[in-house]
Ligand SMILES: NC(=O)c1ccc[n+]([C@@H]2O[C@H](COP(=O)([O-])OP(=O)(O)OC[C@H]3O[C@@H](n4cnc5c(N)ncnc54)[C@H](O)[C@@H]3O)[C@@H](O)[C@H]2O)c1
């Protein structure tokens with residue numbers, strides 16, 4: 001039984017999971033960067049930055065990440081920061097991670113190493129007891145106790161059993177291919193951006209679901225090559241999270257695609273404080289596909305638009321009609 005859990009990252013997902021699992025643990029310590037947020041969580045049981053209206057459970061305590069006091073007393077540590085921060089954070093707390101279960105929820109890929117979060121965590125901590133939790137999981141709905149499915153990805157089945165109780169509030173499925181579960185979360189963010197881009201040009205239902213099917217086909221082609229779990233396609237980390245993020249405007253990745261497609265923001269862009277994981281992992285997913293001999297035309301087009309190498313309309317035309325054919329042009333001279 002895991003009685004004390006440390007959660008690194010007092011953001012939307014860290015706070016939401018603190019609320020959700022604190023009903024199944026003796027204590028949850030939420031580590032944040034801002035003293036005022038730590039004070040608010042401890043004094044008013046509220047995280048004003050993310051869930052100002054939510055009264056947090058009384059067994060959630062907050063501490064500053066600096067010094068990570070109390071982490072040594074936790075049986076499990078959950079990493080809930082943007083993927084770009086995982087390596088530096090795990091490196092900083094690695095001495096406190098021995099003999100613990102480490103849980104990652106970050107849906108990103110390190111570039112240019114192309115390593116997943118669990119690969120980074122193992123490199124920095126030398127602790128193999130790593131589990132990924134991933135699925136159709138908007139943090140606010142997690143925080144407010146709504147039903148949610150999630151896949152527990154773990155190479156060691158005993159870890160899945162250990163976490164089944166802690167995450168018993170979720171509807172769970174399981175995979176022994178931890179890396180494949182993580183890569184589902186990376187892929188779905190990329191295609192969510194693409195769905196936003198597409199829907200900014202095409203608003204009909206047939207067009208929307210035609211593109212969604214094209215994305216899911218490419219995602220499954222990738223997973224067939226890299227996943228040892230032949231059932232991954234129907235699991236919450238894959239089908240559920242792909243559909244949630246690509247279809248729902250609450251998704252930051254889908255919203256990014258909509259804003260780019262509507263020219264509301266130009267790329268490359270600086271979005272301080274907002275976690276857009278897909279834009280940081282699209283290049284890595286294309287390169288990882290290439291390493292496995294997998295062509296990723298849709299992810300490539302998404303990258304082209306994100307990086308200003310193509311417009312969304314050209315992208316759509318290319319998707320529908322294929323690359324432009326070279327036709328011999330007869331020049332008719334005027335006069
Ligand atoms: N929000 C969701 O619905 C959701 C659901 C599932 C998974 N995730 C994943 O969880 C991860 C975290 O995303 P989020 O949505 O919680 O982002 P967020 O922007 O809501 O919160 C990120 C938090 O991490 C903190 N942080 C950033 N760098 C840090 C550092 N170096 N040290 C300590 N704290 C640091 C920030 O201050 C912020 O509080 C992402 O990979 C995301 O894909 C998010």
Ligand SMILES: O=P(O)(O)OC[C@H](O)CO
Nearest residue numbers: 135136137138251252253
């Ligand atoms: O807001 P997004 O696009 O980062 O998606 C959040 C979660 O990953 C949904 O499962």
